[in-house]
Amino acid sequence: MANNRFAAKTALVTGAASGIGAAIATRLIAEGARVVGVDINETGLKALAERFGDRFVAATSNVTIESEVAAAVSTAVDQFGGLDLAFNVAGGSLIGAVTEMAEQDWDFTIDLVQKSVFLCTKHEARRMREAGGGAIVNVSSLDARIPVPGASPYATGKAGVEMFSKNAALELAPYGIRVNCVLPGLVDTPMGAPIIGYQPALDMFLDRIPLRAPATPDQIAGPCLFLAGDDASYITGTSLIIDGGWQLTGFPNLAALAE
Ligand SMILES: NC(=O)c1ccc[n+]([C@@H]2O[C@H](COP(=O)([O-])OP(=O)(O)OC[C@H]3O[C@@H](n4cnc5c(N)ncnc54)[C@H](O)[C@@H]3O)[C@@H](O)[C@H]2O)c1
Structure with missing residues (x-):
């Protein structure tokens, strides 16, 4: 996918x-952008830096801590002279039943899923506002629309990401900043591995996914880049579901696996 759609653009992922996130960074670089990669996984960032050379700068930062988010955004400006595009992808969750979940586990997931997107959007938008515009893509989940047994803070947080993105789109439109949101279904990444790597669970999910496969990371990255690019210049505040049609059928009854 080598073209120059994002030539002269700086993106934070x-x-x-x-x-x-790695798939988005890889596609952005293939299409001409310079990328600041943000993660707590220093080793993973180093591997990307070795692969991409001076087009990629690593910022080892925790997206739930405001000072670290602000520093990562400053890295884009210091290293590449500005910030045009941002993809707020980092996420994860702790699971547990509503009646059993510890307060700190709830807080951990809500901070990682939801607060991080607020903190990132806040600091990214400040830079974009100074430069006269930009585009932000936040990664929510199909779980924002469909409850998942054992994942109440994750689903709640992702629903918050969707509404936050709409609110931010409304507030930031006067500055030429577009904010959109994607809702992936099941994706073949380390996060999806517990389902994809366990055949009985995978079969139940595939029964619910009309296209009969999990997404590859690249199948999520492509639509994210579309929303950030000029072809989406009149799109803001929208949510794009990328789920192989899973929204049409609902979640499988995983409780059946325990019987
Ligand atoms: N995999 C799926 O099935 C799926 C489905 C819907 C939505 N999503 C969402 O997509 C996003 C990416 O997930 P993925 O599937 O690529 O998972 P992944 O585990 O491969 O990647 C998540 C990345 O986030 C980083 N991260 C975690 N906590 C962080 C923190 N505090 N600060 C900075 N970085 C942090 C991790 O180190 C990791 O590199 C997440 O927001 C996830 O909720 C995933």
Whole structure:
């Protein structure tokens, strides 16, 4: 996919060390951008830096800590002279039943899924506002729309990401900053591995996914780049579901696996 769609653009990608974030960073660089990769996984970032040379700068930062987010955004400006595009991808979750979940596990997941997107958007948008515009893509999940047994903070946080993105789109439109959101279904990454690597669970999911496969990370990266690019210049505040049609059928009843 080598073309120059993002030539002269600087992009920040959180969660860049793995999965969807790594696929977004890889496609951006293939299409001409310079990328600041943000992650807590220093080793993963180093591997990308070795692969991409001076087109990629690693910022080892925790996206739940405001000072680290602000520093990562400053890295884009210091190293590449500005910030045009941002992809807020980093995420993860702790699981547990509503009746059993510890307060700190709830807080951990909500901070990682939801607060991080607020902190990143805040600091990215400040830079973009100074430069007269930009585009932000936040990664939510199909779980924002469909409850998942044992994943209440994750689903709640992802629903928050979707609404936050709409709110930010409304507030930032006057500055020429577009904000959109994607809702992936099941994706073949380390996060998806517990399902994809366990055949009985995978079969149940595939029964619900009309296209009969999990997404590759690249199948999520492509639509994210579309939303960030000029072809989407009149799109803001929208949510794009990328799920192989899974939204049409709902979640499998995983409780059946325990019987
Ligand atoms: N894999 C799926 O099935 C799926 C489905 C829907 C949505 N998503 C969402 O897509 C996004 C990317 O997930 P993925 O599947 O690529 O998972 P992944 O585990 O491969 O990548 C997540 C990355 O986020 C980084 N990260 C975690 N906590 C961080 C923190 N505090 N600060 C900075 N970086 C941090 C990790 O180190 C990792 O590199 C997440 O927001 C996830 O919720 C994934």
